[in-house]
Amino acid sequence: MKLIHLTDTHIVSSGERLFGLDPKARLQAAIASINAEHGDAALCVISGDLVNGGSVSEYEALRACLDPLALPYRLMVGNHDDRHNFTAVFPDSPLDAHGFVQSTVATAEGRVILLDTHEPGVHWGSYCGKRLGWLREQLDEAGARPVYLFMHHPPFAIGIPSMDRMTMRDDAPFAELLGGYPNIRHLFFGHVHRPIAGSWRGIPISAMRSTNHQVALDLETTAPVPKNLEPAGYGVVFIDEQQTIVHLHEYLHTEALPA
Numbered sequence: 001m002k003l004i005h006l007t008d009t010h011i012v013s014s015g016e017r018l019f020g021l022d023p024k025a026r027l028q029a030a031i032a033s034i035n036a037e038h039g040d041a042a043l044c045v046i047s048g049d050l051v052n053g054g055s056v057s058e059y060e061a062l063r064a065c066l067d068p069l070a071l072p073y074r075l076m077v078g079n080h081d082d083r084h085n086f087t088a089v090f091p092d093s094p095l096d097a098h099g100f101v102q103s104t105v106a107t108a109e110g111r112v113i114l115l116d117t118h119e120p121g122v123h124w125g126s127y128c129g130k131r132l133g134w135l136r137e138q139l140d141e142a143g144a145r146p147v148y149l150f151m152h153h154p155p156f157a158i159g160i161p162s163m164d165r166m167t168m169r170d171d172a173p174f175a176e177l178l179g180g181y182p183n184i185r186h187l188f189f190g191h192v193h194r195p196i197a198g199s200w201r202g203i204p205i206s207a208m209r210s211t212n213h214q215v216a217l218d219l220e221t222t223a224p225v226p227k228n229l230e231p232a233g234y235g236v237v238f239i240d241e242q243q244t245i246v247h248l249h250e251y252l253h254t255e256a257l258p259a
Helices: 023-035 055-064 085-091 129-144 171-178
Strands: 002-006 043-047 072-075 105-106 110-114 147-151 184-189 196-200 203-207 234-239 244-249
Touching: 002 023, 002 147, 023 055, 023 234, 043 085, 043 110, 043 184, 055 085, 072 110, 110 129, 129 171, 184 234
Parallel strands: 002 043, 043 072, 110 147, 147 184, 184 203
Antiparallel strands: 002 234, 105 110, 196 203, 234 244
16 A cells, blocks of 8 residues: 655645745645656645645635545644644544544554644644543554554654654553554654654554655754754655654656666
């Protein structure tokens, strides 16, 4: 099975730019790349910070960008998002019983579970008892089937001080819950605007670059977040019974070298 992992699209209203870039044009280029190269993917997940300011007009611009996408897609919310405005523009996006933007997708290779770590008014993430209860139900229903988690905020530090101030705060109960389910195969996250891979408490993890601007590999600065113009990218994920392989595709770099 092939999945596409997009994150941190940061769409702004028409005519605006962000750090000198046009997030809408860069997302449109990503979608063109996905349609041309990965039309056989089963699903595209966009893991939060869909828009930059949380406005209805930004979500409307996002919806127009996504219309040409040839794959089924699921949207998640991050710290730059607004649940109310998101659901107004994407009323068919699944919610849990408490109104959080959480859902599951049954696939040929297991269950994909999308988590909502958005905490209104702040940039750090949260995962309250109501959300934990919902996740426990989904994990129980999965039985022994493989589980693949997507979330916006990582529930751990990544070693970049400016971002580690804005991870998911209530990570201990979350970690305790996941520890009871050995069938969790991978945790995908956004928020950090960097390609990251490793493991956390025995669970393989990965993150992708933004489709717009990136966070510098600055291991000293605490504030503000140091940003740069490293290449945009998205993830191409291959999953089977034996392995999960995650490729970073820098889709704006398409010029081939001569043989």
